[in-house]
Amino acid sequence: MKRFIEPNELARDSRFIRQDNAMATVLASMPDDVDAIVAAFEQFSPMIEESVRGTAAQELFEAYGPAFTLVVLNEPLDPDSAAATMRLILRMHGIFVGELQALEGAARSLWDFPDAPWEFKMNMARQCWDEGRHVQIFEKLLEHLGGHVGMFPESTFLFEAACSDDPAMRVAGVNRGLEGLACDVFRDMIRYAEKTGDEVMQQAVDYVLADEITHVRFGSEWVKEFTKGDPEHLQKTQDFRREVDKQFSFGGSRSDREDAAIPIAWEDRKEAGFSEEELQDLASVSAEGPSKETLTQAAQILRERFHAKRNGEGARS
Amino acid sequence: MSERMYPGMSPDERTTFSPYSAFDIPADLRQLHGRYDVASVARRVRNFRYAEEWMMMIMGGWVATIPEVPVKTGLGKVIWEGAQAADEFGKRLPELRCGRKAVEASEASNEGFAGFVQAVAGPETPDLTIEKLVGVFDVLKPHLVEIYETTMRETDQISDAPTIEILETAVRKTRRHIAWGQEVLDRLCDTEALRERRRARADELSEQLSASGGVTGTLASDRGQLN
Numbered sequence: 001m002k003r004f005i006e007p008n009e010l011a012r013d014s015r016f017i018r019q020d021n022a023m024a025t026v027l028a029s030m031p032d033d034v035d036a037i038v039a040a041f042e043q044f045s046p047m048i049e050e051s052v053r054g055t056a057a058q059e060l061f062e063a064y065g066p067a068f069t070l071v072v073l074n075e076p077l078d079p080d081s082a083a084a085t086m087r088l089i090l091r092m093h094g095i096f097v098g099e100l101q102a103l104e105g106a107a108r109s110l111w112d113f114p115d116a117p118w119e120f121k122m123n124m125a126r127q128c129w130d131e132g133r134h135v136q137i138f139e140k141l142l143e144h145l146g147g148h149v150g151m152f153p154e155s156t157f158l159f160e161a162a163c164s165d166d167p168a169m170r171v172a173g174v175n176r177g178l179e180g181l182a183c184d185v186f187r188d189m190i191r192y193a194e195k196t197g198d199e200v201m202q203q204a205v206d207y208v209l210a211d212e213i214t215h216v217r218f219g220s221e222w223v224k225e226f227t228k229g230d231p232e233h234l235q236k237t238q239d240f241r242r243e244v245d246k247q248f249s250f251g252g253s254r255s256d257r258e259d260a261a262i263p264i265a266w267e268d269r270k271e272a273g274f275s276e277e278e279l280q281d282l283a284s285v286s287a288e289g290p291s292k293e294t295l296t297q298a299a300q301i302l303r304e305r306f307h308a309k310r311n312g313e314g315a316r317s
Numbered sequence: 318m319s320e321r322m323y324p325g326m327s328p329d330e331r332t333t334f335s336p337y338s339a340f341d342i343p344a345d346l347r348q349l350h351g352r353y354d355v356a357s358v359a360r361r362v363r364n365f366r367y368a369e370e371w372m373m374m375i376m377g378g379w380v381a382t383i384p385e386v387p388v389k390t391g392l393g394k395v396i397w398e399g400a401q402a403a404d405e406f407g408k409r410l411p412e413l414r415c416g417r418k419a420v421e422a423s424e425a426s427n428e429g430f431a432g433f434v435q436a437v438a439g440p441e442t443p444d445l446t447i448e449k450l451v452g453v454f455d456v457l458k459p460h461l462v463e464i465y466e467t468t469m470r471e472t473d474q475i476s477d478a479p480t481i482e483i484l485e486t487a488v489r490k491t492r493r494h495i496a497w498g499q500e501v502l503d504r505l506c507d508t509e510a511l512r513e514r515r516r517a518r519a520d521e522l523s524e525q526l527s528a529s530g531g532v533t534g535t536l537a538s539d540r541g542q543l544n
Contacts, residue, residue, distance in 0.1 A: 002441065009382065013384045107393070110377030125396050126400070132392070135389070
């Protein structure tokens with residue numbers, strides 16, 4: 001069995017389809033410019049349409065056009081907002097595949113780094129069990145909300161962004177970047193569940209959040225250990241984590257800004273071993289994206305153009 | 318009360334508590350002298366640790382390349398329990414005069430067994446879930462249960478009780494892993510052709526395992542002892 005695999009080698013059953021990761025890269029690098037965002041989404045529109053065809057996301061595409069991801073990512077989850085349940089299920093599905101990739105990332109760390117210290121292997125093995133349970137939990141929660149596995153395309157963006165072939169970078173990407181994002185998302189999900197009185201979701205996600213804090217802590221400790229006495233390596237690792245954090249901020253949707261859809265879970269992250277300085281850095285990196293106003297305007301233009309085009313095609317036929 | 322609570326210096330200053338041997342309450346039929354001395358048990362424990370460590374690393378490699386979601390999630394727990402077993406074996410080694418640094422010592426019994434482990438790790442692509450699982454759940458884990466139980470029976474029951482404790486836990490969990498893995502395989506092998514694939518893979522690996530002498534390299538004598 002070879003060491004290191006490509007994201008497209010992640011094995012899936014027939015329920016899954018893939019989404020092109022290029023879209024995630026676009027989201028991560030959007031400027032604060034309405035015209036540039038509109039142009040990028042129009043360029044990717046055929047690809048986005050193709051990737052959602054036959055999935056539950058087709059409904060969102062038909063409603064919002066190619067910028068439906070902007071709406072989904074940029075607007076905070078609110079039980080009273082339009083299509084709230086579908087958006088919640090979309091997020092839940094994203095978490096489910098994220099957990100799947102986190103399981104695969106932790107498990108591959110056991111095989112990819114055979115000479116790593118034993119305690120590292122123990123931590124990764126424990127994480128395999130935890131992530132396996134998380135996959136089970138989120139499959140149950142998907143069903144609890146009326147969704148099912150495979151109803152949306154899967155992006156392997158998380159695995160691709162986080163799975164470096166350097167163990168220090170791998171734990172920085174998976175355990176601090178990806179799992180750190182999970183802390184932010186899960187804290188937001190718990191708030192949502194409390195608002196809707198969904199005790200099943202609230203309790204399950206709270207347990208998962210506790211596990212994630214442990215996993216981030218593994219990352220915090222192993223980055224230190226793997227880079228001990230090598231400041232250059234430590235710097236590279238920090239740069240890599242910043243890059244992953246920027247990509248995982250989806251143009252400011254996850255950030256410390258007041259208008260963020262997913263706020264940074266400051267307290268949870270501190271408990272997990274992030275320093276105040278690192279959190280300030282994360283807040284700064286994640287806030288670099290376009291403003292909410294820019295995204296809202298771009299989404300509105302894209303939606304109008306999409307419907308105008310659809311209506312024109314309808315009239316011609 | 319004139320009864321003595323503690324013995325004095327002269328023969329008539331004994332306590333009045335009734336005498337029992339170390340084995341009387343409850344009755345203990347264990348006897349001293351097992352088949353393995355300290356060095357042999359240490360070697361076996363290093364061999365067991367090698368098998369458990371490699372098995373969990375191999376399964377870790379497979380999680381991403383197995384398409385069946387319940388197999389991915391189920392392996393997560395098996396990996397963790399395998400790591401715990403390897404960890405317990407490692408912690409036993411310094412107690413067997415292997416030095417404090419021995420907690421991470423794994424050792425294949427011979428090149429044949431190391432080659433067998435690499436053969437178990439061989440299947441890679443997503444269409445080979447059956448071949449992957451057969452190596453671990455039809456061949457290697459049942460073999461480990463057999464050898465762990467042999468060791469538990471044959472080692473000194475009193476002097477080497479700490480090893481027995483570790484093996485008891487490992488056997489209990491490994492039996493559960495085998496039951497899970499074989500149920501998955503039964504489900505996956507739902508045609509005669511697939512069942513044949515399972516048998517062929519198991520036969521091929523079992524032959525290689527036997528030729529290597531198994532996890533301790535002493536399979537023939539272990540079995541001979543039992544017979």
